[in-house]
Amino acid sequence: xxxxxxxxHAAVQLLIGPGPQRERLAAAFTNHLQWLRPKDFPSxxxxxxxxxxxxxxxxxxxxxxxxxxxPIAASDGADxxxxxxxxxxxxxxxTRYEPIPVKENPPADQGPAKPGDEQA
Numbered sequence: 001x002x003x004x005x006x007x008x009h010a011a012v013q014l015l016i017g018p019g020p021q022r023e024r025l026a027a028a029f030t031n032h033l034q035w036l037r038p039k040d041f042p043s044x045x046x047x048x049x050x051x052x053x054x055x056x057x058x059x060x061x062x063x064x065x066x067x068x069x070x071p072i073a074a075s076d077g078a079d080x081x082x083x084x085x086x087x088x089x090x091x092x093x094x095t096r097y098e099p100i101p102v103k104e105n106p107p108a109d110q111g112p113a114k115p116g117d118e119q120a
Contacts, residue, residue, distance in 0.1 A: 004040040007032040008091040015087060021080050028087060029056040045093045052086045055079075 011028035033053065038046045 004036055005091075005094050007036055008087065008094055011087055012091050015084050021077070021084070025056075025080055025083055033087070041090065042093055042097045045090055048086055049090055052083060052090070055083065 011032040014028045014031070015024050017024060033056065036049070036053075038050050041049050
């Protein structure tokens with residue numbers, strides 16, 4: 001699931017970046033989300049992912065057919081906010097399911113190394 005986490009992380013980074021929300025959401029879909037599949041997600045959030053992708057994909061098809069100005073053109077501000085929120089929630093769910101690795105603490109009986117301590 002690390003690829004899923006990486007793609008969602010990159011999508012969230014795009015969503016919080018500069019530029020109009022519509023363009024950020026379109027870039028998140030085009031560059032990162034469209035490559036993910038439902039099986040890439042924990043079962044608890046698969047349906048939410050499918051619903052999001054269906055909305056984004058339908059908008060993408062309309063754009064390709066020349067019906068809209070952009071992949072998210074048919075969406076209003078509230079819809080775009082909801083889609084962005086869903087992406088953030090999916091990212092959160094995957095992060096909680098597969099936490100980011102952190103440095104391990106030294107064993108309790110050893111404690112941290114002190115300056116000047118030599119290990120033989």
